[in-house]
Amino acid sequence: MHKLISTFSDRYGDWQTALIQHLQISLITLLIALVIAVPLGIWLQHRPRLRQVALEVAGIFQTIPSLALLGLLIPLVGIGLAPTLIALVIYAILPILANTITGLNQVDPVLEEAGHAFGMTRWQRLTTFELPLALPVIMTGVRTAAVMIVGTATLAALIGAGGLGTFILLGIDRNNASLILIGAISAAMLALLINALLKWAEHAKVKSLGILLAVIVAGLGLSYGPQIKQAVAPQPTITIAGKMGSEPEILINMYQLLLDHDTKLKVQIKPNFGKTTFLYQALRRGDIDIYPEFTGTVVETFLHQPASGKSEAATYQIARRGLANKGLAYLRPMQYENTYALAVKKSFAKQHHLTTITDLARLQTPVTAGFTAEFNDRDDGNRGLQQRYGLNLLVQTMDPALRYQAIAQGKVQVVDAYSTDAELTRYHLVTLQDDQHLFPPYQGAPLMRRATLKQHPEIAKSLNKLAGKISAAEMSRMNYEVSVQGKSAHQVAKTYLTQHGLLK
Template sequence: MNALLQTFLKNRSGLLSALIQHIEISAISLIIAMLIAIPLAIYAIRHRKMANVLLQIAGILQTIPSLALLGLLIPVVGIGNVPAIIALVVYALLPIFQNTYVGLNGIDPSLEEAADAFGMSRWQKLVRVELPIAMPVIISGIRTATVLIIGTATLAALIGAGGLGTYILLGINRNEPMLTFIGALASAFLAIIFSLAIQLMQKLKPKTIGILIVCFIALIGGTTGYSKYEASKPTITIAGKLGSEPDILIQMYKDLIKQDAPNTKIQLKQNFGQTSFLFSALKSNQISLYPEFTGTVLESLVHTSVKGQGTSAAKTYQLAKQKLKKQYKMTYLKPMAYNNTYAVVVKQSFANQYHLKNISDLLKIENKLHGGFDLEFIDRNDGYKGLKKVYGLDFKKISMDADLRYQAIDQGKINVTDGYTTDAQLRQFNLVALHDDRNLFPTYQGAPLINAKTMKAYPKLAKSLNKLAGKITETQMQDMNYEVSVKHRSAAVVAHNYLVKNKLVKGDN
């Protein structure tokens, strides 16, 4: 309990902000879902053939995996709240539509006849008879949808929409169970509070419910409008991939920019998921810049027949820079010194047992290997596909979240995984990165990748960020990752300390 309390106090301000974001996303999604599903159910009750079609469509939409749906939406509507809300609305349609239809369909026919006998119009009958009778069933569907929305909204953090999922992801990434627990607990409590509030609405008169809904919509609309107004102001939005290292780098970018232009408004978007999410956001100007690696550019982001394997670091960067400029009009600034390339990782004890030094040494124990890799590594030509092609390796493997693979190898559930040469977990779990003796993995030097719109608006940005060019060794980066991931220090503090120590920014007075 003491550790939980300390974690809560340490993160209380950020947790409050995440809670407000979560409520905003969930409430907007629920209101939109109600505005779509309830009228459709009312229409369907008088068009029975259409009802089955609509139920089937709603059911099919709910079977689409949430991450897949988010991935499909990003190229169309970008990142942030919009794709998250669309996905949540899709999942909420079925319970609201189904319960509204069932509630209206279950009304005693004699009551319908009595309403007709009193000369009520269709609208009067709906408002005064049908909806009040069906209301308990409709409310039940709304409660189910609410719990579903609030739980699923935790995935919004993966696409820059924030919310309580941010703390769940951070806890997993930094191996801080208390952070994950706080995020999950807050989400659960939020679902319970919303569910109870909706249940209490059943005791209120329809007119009162309508007034409350209008007030709630006005409150959410005002909050969203203010957020949009703030976002419309000239802002540099710096995003980072999931993990401690991107978080450290974007904090450095922020400090360097602020040092030279103190009045610049900067927004950080941390802990994105896949590389493709970030690159799509950069292309659509939803973010201004993010740290990207030279090898990733050639392997995944640009169209080129020349890949990074066997290419020098300087040539890899120059080619990546040229292709990004030509194909996307993006600016790729000078890279840092360290090479955070892929690595095939095993436990030190496992390496000692089978005398493993090089990746090719794994061939002699191929039948004993049980791998666990993240999805991006499995699907890349400089990942597992490359291990098969270049090394001739083909062994049992499973896909797993990038943040869980180190825990899995430490617990003995797998004995080989992918990693990066600057990962703090190599030191934390006594792991060894096998030597890439056939030069499969390209050079991965990180550098700021900036879209054309941002460079035009902030021409002095390059000068500020290029102060990191040629800086930071692999050892320094691994030590900083260790400080954040293992010792649980703030990425902002670790980043600032490095910049001050190396005289890149002024120290605090």
């Protein structure tokens, strides 16, 4: 409990920002869903065939996994708030639409006949008795949608839209239960608060609901005030993003510090942004300007060429030329390689006399592996292990951070790792030698749009200061300081740059 309170106190400012972002996303989504679903439900009430089709379509959309939907939307509308709102609105429509139709259909037909007898128009009947009588049922659907929105909105952090999910994702990545609890408890409390407010609204009059909606809209306007002011002022020129994890966060902080020191550009960073494909698509769309990427990933994943067995220099040149054809610039790489590796506990390696991957393939006992979904599906990952080593493991795919917890708890015996991961030291793991040279070189380098480099050529001069710098031991130590010791990625990056004379 003391650690939870201490962490909350240290990150109170970040928590306020995340809470406001989460509330904004949730309320905007709910308002849009109401504007779409309630009028649509009214229109479909007396159209049974169209009503059935609409409900089936809304139901089908609700079955699409949220992460898959975000992945499909990014190439179309980019990253950030837009795909988040579209995905959440799609999920929110069904309960509101279904309950609107159900509530209106439950209105006593005698009242409808009386309304016709008195010569009331459709609008008069709707506002006089249909909507007031259907309101409790409609609001039940709205409450269901609101709770679902608040919970699902935590995924917004994966694509740069912020919210309380940033705490949850960061906590999982750093194995920090306090961060996870702060994000999860805050999201749950927010859902309960919105649910209680909407439950009160079930018993309010239609006019009172109008006032409530006006207050919500006004509150949203006020909450966006500082961002509107910032939009009027000059925006940061360069946006640097990083994947999940301590290492990308350290690197993008180095990029920012160097650019702030060497140029007059205004720079903003977006750490823990998301997965490889999200960042790559965001870069190509121009939603971000720079992110650190590894040579082997470029060749294997983006260019779909084999990189195994090639030298560091050859891999970089293939990557650089291939990216140039896609309108991207790839600056010079750093010294260290953060290559893939298979890691096991020291005790497991000693028990079974394991030093190489070939030794692991010769084991007669079944071995369970915890692999990330990306590694499991890569030719330089589990597919390559099966083809080159004949290694057939019982694979469980899981989140990158969770695989280390799984091996620590004995749930799996082997995991995929990066050679500079701090968790190798933290959990007393050893990496097995890639004796048949499956894993290609993985040197990190700034990846950016050529248009950005052409407009700001000073970026290359500044970021190329890191070319050939940072050894594997240095990167592993910095990762340990951030992931395990809890130091700030910004401070760790600044310390390295200062000690090596790259910053004054």
